[in-house]
Amino acid sequence: MTYLAKPKFHHPDLPKNALGFTHRDYEGSVSTLCAGCGHDSITGALIQTFFELSIEPHRVAKISGIGCSSKTPTYFLGNSHGFNSVHGRMPSVLTGANLANRDLIYLGVSGDGDSASIGFGQFAHAIRRGVNMTYIVENNGVYGLTKGQFSATADRGSKSKRGVTNTDNSIDLVAIALQLGATYVARSFSGDKQQLVPILKGAIEHKGAAFIDVISPCIAFNNHAGSTKSFDYVREHNEAVNRLDFISGRAPIEINYDPGTVQIVEQHDGSKLALRKIDADYDVNDRTAAMGFLQRHAAGGQIVTGLLYVESEASDLHTHLSTVERPLNQLGEQDLCPGSTALAKINAALR
Amino acid sequence: MKNTDIAAPDYFHKVVDCQWACPAHTPVPEYIRLIAEGRYSDAYMINWKSNVFPGILGRTCDRPCEPACRRVRVEDEPVAICRLKRVAADYKDDITARLPKQATRKNGKRIALIGGGPASLTVARDLAPLGYDCTVFDGDPKAGGMIRTQIPKFRLPDSVIDEETGYILGLGITFKGGTRIDSLKALLADGYDAVFVGSGAPRGRDLDIPGRQEGAANIHIGIDWLSSVSFGHISKIGKRVIVLGGGNTAMDCCRSARRLGGEDVKVIVRSGFEEMKASPWEKEDAMHEGIPILNYMVPKAFTHENGKLTGVTFEKVKAVKDDKGRRKLVPTGEPDEHVPCDDVLVAVGQENSFPWIERDIGIAFDDWGMPKVDPVTFRSTHPLVFFGGDAAFGPKNIIWAVAHGHEAAVSIDKMLNGEDIAERPLPAVTLVSQKMGIHEWSYDNAVALDERYKVPQRDKAVALKDIKAEVELGFDVKLALGEAGRCLNCDVETVFTPSLCIECDACVDICPMDCITFTENGEEADLRTRLNAPAPNTTQALYVQNGLKTGRVMVKDEDVCLHCSLCAERCPTGAWDMQKFFLEMTHAGPSCRHHARSAA
Numbered sequence: 001m002t003y004l005a006k007p008k009f010h011h012p013d014l015p016k017n018a019l020g021f022t023h024r025d026y027e028g029s030v031s032t033l034c035a036g037c038g039h040d041s042i043t044g045a046l047i048q049t050f051f052e053l054s055i056e057p058h059r060v061a062k063i064s065g066i067g068c069s070s071k072t073p074t075y076f077l078g079n080s081h082g083f084n085s086v087h088g089r090m091p092s093v094l095t096g097a098n099l100a101n102r103d104l105i106y107l108g109v110s111g112d113g114d115s116a117s118i119g120f121g122q123f124a125h126a127i128r129r130g131v132n133m134t135y136i137v138e139n140n141g142v143y144g145l146t147k148g149q150f151s152a153t154a155d156r157g158s159k160s161k162r163g164v165t166n167t168d169n170s171i172d173l174v175a176i177a178l179q180l181g182a183t184y185v186a187r188s189f190s191g192d193k194q195q196l197v198p199i200l201k202g203a204i205e206h207k208g209a210a211f212i213d214v215i216s217p218c219i220a221f222n223n224h225a226g227s228t229k230s231f232d233y234v235r236e237h238n239e240a241v242n243r244l245d246f247i248s249g250r251a252p253i254e255i256n257y258d259p260g261t262v263q264i265v266e267q268h269d270g271s272k273l274a275l276r277k278i279d280a281d282y283d284v285n286d287r288t289a290a291m292g293f294l295q296r297h298a299a300g301g302q303i304v305t306g307l308l309y310v311e312s313e314a315s316d317l318h319t320h321l322s323t324v325e326r327p328l329n330q331l332g333e334q335d336l337c338p339g340s341t342a343l344a345k346i347n348a349a350l351r
Numbered sequence: 352m353k354n355t356d357i358a359a360p361d362y363f364h365k366v367v368d369c370q371w372a373c374p375a376h377t378p379v380p381e382y383i384r385l386i387a388e389g390r391y392s393d394a395y396m397i398n399w400k401s402n403v404f405p406g407i408l409g410r411t412c413d414r415p416c417e418p419a420c421r422r423v424r425v426e427d428e429p430v431a432i433c434r435l436k437r438v439a440a441d442y443k444d445d446i447t448a449r450l451p452k453q454a455t456r457k458n459g460k461r462i463a464l465i466g467g468g469p470a471s472l473t474v475a476r477d478l479a480p481l482g483y484d485c486t487v488f489d490g491d492p493k494a495g496g497m498i499r500t501q502i503p504k505f506r507l508p509d510s511v512i513d514e515e516t517g518y519i520l521g522l523g524i525t526f527k528g529g530t531r532i533d534s535l536k537a538l539l540a541d542g543y544d545a546v547f548v549g550s551g552a553p554r555g556r557d558l559d560i561p562g563r564q565e566g567a568a569n570i571h572i573g574i575d576w577l578s579s580v581s582f583g584h585i586s587k588i589g590k591r592v593i594v595l596g597g598g599n600t601a602m603d604c605c606r607s608a609r610r611l612g613g614e615d616v617k618v619i620v621r622s623g624f625e626e627m628k629a630s631p632w633e634k635e636d637a638m639h640e641g642i643p644i645l646n647y648m649v650p651k652a653f654t655h656e657n658g659k660l661t662g663v664t665f666e667k668v669k670a671v672k673d674d675k676g677r678r679k680l681v682p683t684g685e686p687d688e689h690v691p692c693d694d695v696l697v698a699v700g701q702e703n704s705f706p707w708i709e710r711d712i713g714i715a716f717d718d719w720g721m722p723k724v725d726p727v728t729f730r731s732t733h734p735l736v737f738f739g740g741d742a743a744f745g746p747k748n749i750i751w752a753v754a755h756g757h758e759a760a761v762s763i764d765k766m767l768n769g770e771d772i773a774e775r776p777l778p779a780v781t782l783v784s785q786k787m788g789i790h791e792w793s794y795d796n797a798v799a800l801d802e803r804y805k806v807p808q809r810d811k812a813v814a815l816k817d818i819k820a821e822v823e824l825g826f827d828v829k830l831a832l833g834e835a836g837r838c839l840n841c842d843v844e845t846v847f848t849p850s851l852c853i854e855c856d857a858c859v860d861i862c863p864m865d866c867i868t869f870t871e872n873g874e875e876a877d878l879r880t881r882l883n884a885p886a887p888n889t890t891q892a893l894y895v896q897n898g899l900k901t902g903r904v905m906v907k908d909e910d911v912c913l914h915c916s917l918c919a920e921r922c923p924t925g926a927w928d929m930q931k932f933f934l935e936m937t938h939a940g941p942s943c944r945h946h947a948r949s950a951a
Contacts, residue, residue: 003790004920007798007863009425009913011884014865024863036855036923044860191854219855219923231853235901 006030018054026051028078032071038190038216039068039138043075045193046107049200050077053248061097061104065090065119068145069111069138069216088119091126091135095317098131101327102318105204106133113143116152116171123173127180127209132316134203135182135211137173138190140218141229148221159226172298174308177211178291183314184210185290187305189234190217198273199307201246207268208314215303228301239297241282241306245274265312275307284310352875352895352904357846360780363932365892366909367842369432372419374754376778376936377401379416379432380842384794386438387835389828392446394439399446401936403473403519403753404498406511409437410823411502413599413630413748421839424888425864425911428803430837431826438831440511451480453523458482460767463543465532468496469749470549470740472519473756477939478763479522487524490531494520497551497741498749500578501600503607504819535736536709545735545763548708548722549752552741556700558595562653566660566695570653573604573698580607580818589693591615593663595650596698597627602634604696605642610818617690618644619663622680623670636822640815649680651687653695662691701746721745728772729759737762757938764939774945776937785843785929786919792929794840796916804834840914844932847905849898851926858918858927859883864911867918872897872904882908 006027014022026047031040050060057079064070066087073082081104085093094108108126115123115137126135141154148161152171159165177185184206188196196214203210215234217223223230228237248271263284265273275284283289290309297304324331357363365371369379378397385394398405412433420429460483464471467489475485493499494516498507520526532538538546555572557563563570569589573596579585592613594605597620608616618637620627624646627634638644648665655661665688668680703721708714715723715732722731724738731738739755741747762772785793807824808814814822826834859867865884872878875893879886886893891910899905919927937943 004797004915004917006861006917007913007915008800009798009863011864011866011911012424013885013887015885030861034923035921036853036857038855040860040921041856044856191856193856217855219853223853231855232900 004030017051019056021051023047023051026057026077028073028075031075033068034220036219037068038140038218039072040075041190041193042136042138042196042214042216043072045196045200047076048193048197049204052197053201053204055105059105060107062107062109063090063094063097064109065114067111067114069109070114072138073109088114088117088122090114091119091122094133095126095129095131098133098317100329102132102323103327106131108133108135110135110137112137112139112141112151112153116173124176124180127177127182127211129317130181130183130209130315130320132207132318133209134200135209137213138216139173139213139229140216140222141227142218142222144218144221155228158228161221161224172294174211174213175291175294178287178309182211183208183311185309186307187213187215187303189215189238189305191231191235195240195243195305198244198246201248202244202267202273202307205248205267205269205271206310206314208311208316234303237301237303239302239304241279241304241308242284243276243278244307245276247272247274265310267312268314273307273310278306284308352872352878352893354896355892355894360778360934362892363782363844364934366844367932368419368421369416370842370934372415374415374751375402375757376934378842378933378935380838380840381933382439383430383432383435383835383838384840386435387795387832391439391442392444392449395443395446396449398436398439402750403476404469404515404749405436406440406515407498407507408749409433409440410507410511412436412750415750421841421911422837425913426800431803431806431834434806434826435831435834438826441825442828450518451522454480454482456482457484460484460544461542462486462545462547462763463488463538463541464547464549466496466548466550466742467491467494467526467528468549468551468740468752469498470742470752470756471547472516473753474547474549474739474760474763475524476519476522477757477760479524481764481940485524487526488530488532489526489528492528494526494528500581501574501603503577503603504581505606505610505814505822506603508819508821533707534709535707536712539712539735543735544767545737547759547763548736548738548742549740549756550742552701552703552746554702554704555697556702558650558697558699560650560652562655565655565658566653569660569693570695570697573600573696574701576696577603577607580611585611587612589613591692592617592694592696593690593692594618594696594698596620596700597622597629598698598700599629599633600701601698602629602637604698605637606640607818608696609640609642610815616642618642619648619650619665619690620644620646621649621668623647640811647680648688654689660693660695662689663695664689703742703745727758727775728762729755730762730772757936760939761937761943765944768944770945776943778937779935779942781933782844782846782930785931790920792916794843795836796840798839798913798915801837803837804830842932843914843916843929845907845912845914845918846928846930847894847896847907848926848928849896849905851924852899852905853924854899854901854903855923857921857923861917861921863915863917864913866908866912868906869899869903870906878906882906884908886910
């Protein structure tokens, strides 16, 4: 960690977004994580994402659980809403907040311990319900705060810093999310912002449950030879299926692509995802094929990254529940207690 | 781009903008840190070694360092480097014991130095402790040259000049005051081993327009008038005074006139206010004393009645660009303006003048009457005669004269040791890590936005009554500490070791100025467009290192780096380190000589 505050100085020619903010306006307080932590790079990517999307910080709610990853919301978007919940309970707090105020952008920040162990059930149900959110798991395969025990996402056969081999099978959160019906599923790497930022942008603009597994090396306890979540291992075994260009709003596509190499996916809000295919056979709209592809490559020790699945006409929990457009927390007494005439009508309908 | 070679002394020297801009290359951040620590004597000695006249320069320097200061690029106003130098001089203890000792053994070589100003005194200071027998000749009774005669006492008291010239003359130098050299031929005939000409640019340019002769009694040449004021020959001037000219001499003239009875003093310049040669702060000081500066007025004639000056007529002009883009002054067509006055001070420039150098002794002059001088060795076409200061390349300022003096002294020392003077010594450079422990650095690395502190001044009413009352009072200790804290420590360099880097992006994310980028290599022009923040300032280098595992390069734009150490703080592997770059120019002496270097 660093004891110095980041100075208020900024580059004199720093670009501004449509709101007149620089990316410095999207920062939080200085990180207290270990120097070099992958999570800090994800923080950097989130800052860049919200800056480039010109989203007002106060329109965002950051919700997290417990752990190194769950500390990170303090380090970005200092002027947004935040809730640091109980260990593994981020999904239910987020679901509740989302039901109460559907107008905010929900960002669930979690880790492999928070989501694959203590909060595994919570994770499953929030995905299953299709809560409109961006669910990020900062996945380092290790319990960093308790000095480096294997987490549930550590690969079988990988070695701990002390040389112990992991004998348990690992949970692949991407596979689970696909199986549980997430409508936007991606995996990326904290050391590759060029890949991560467009994936984050697509997820934020996606209406439905977006799940992103970000491999984020633990610099203190999981960046050694024998680890499958180290900088070196991930760089060597990274199998990107596509490269994403995010095109916001209804802007026409001005980039020229070679025909056949690019697939355009239009999302609910009109934003477009231009996918440059790296693996020609990979179909980003085929859930079952994606699951098979993942398993085959995982067996070969490859880490599949990129946008793995997207459903362009996704729907969310509010759609399923047919809630009103107006956020529930803005409904007044008049709306909630329409009076005895309305009650009589309802009663009559039930006779 | 190729890997940046940080072992080349110039690379990090350029990053220390102030030191690079200083003609004498004074290690500015080093002495500012010492001031912050209250080590005024140490700070003074660093200055004394490098620029010879810290107390004098701390009041009068033209400050080429300040416009170069990185604070200008990241905030607004530069660190008050010049006035901090004065702090070192004001608060130091007795430093006489730390000065070089008089040479116990003379080496038998005799050096004549013509003119007792900053250039000659620098040469003498560098050479005398080595055993050279130095004799300084000056037409004035006391040493200092233009420092003493042309700079008004309200900017630079005599006591400071006496002290700092005294340190030099105390090194066993013979000073022959009141001895004007009339013939260089005769001096050379005396058998000196080398002669240094530091006689300045002593002649003020005149303004030859109608009425000059008739009004002569009330028309004065600026620098001559200033020196008469300085020696007490002149103690008053008319109530209405016009100063013609826009340089620093004009500013000294108008402010002096204001103190000698001038109530309505005006500065009138040919060109625009912005184009004036005077330093912005000197213009400010003049205007603060109620002196208006009128621009775009070209003097046409001095008017006079019954043999007495009555005023000056001016033609009004404006600046236009011709088709070649050159700026030209053309009449506006408005009627001429007559400005009545009692006295005029002409400060329209200075010229060199060498009537005392015979043209047949082997010293070549150019068409403008200037000696042909090598800009590196400062040797003229006569093997034993060297020039420096204003005498070499026309009017500049004190700090340039000092820089010339050091180089000329190196040349003389090498020549008299039988070496090729064209081979110049390299500066002495060290680069040392400043890491003291985890999150501990040996310098104050917390940087903050902080406006420049103002130097307290004497009350205007009091200052204007006494021409010897120093206007600036100097920073007190508290203000000095605040101002010293504004220094960004640009000499503590970010040094990158690619073999240690794991490309975790921690430095990229934390850098407050977005200076650092990891990207694919390319040509400089292309790389500059692909960095995390714009890098349009091509005068500042890109620090490029390859050898990373992903095949990318680390590119750091040195331009607006705050030297805050956050990259090194956040680096998990120590690939970034903060290392102090200390550069000292090599002055005359054994270390400037070839055989000493090869033996080392």
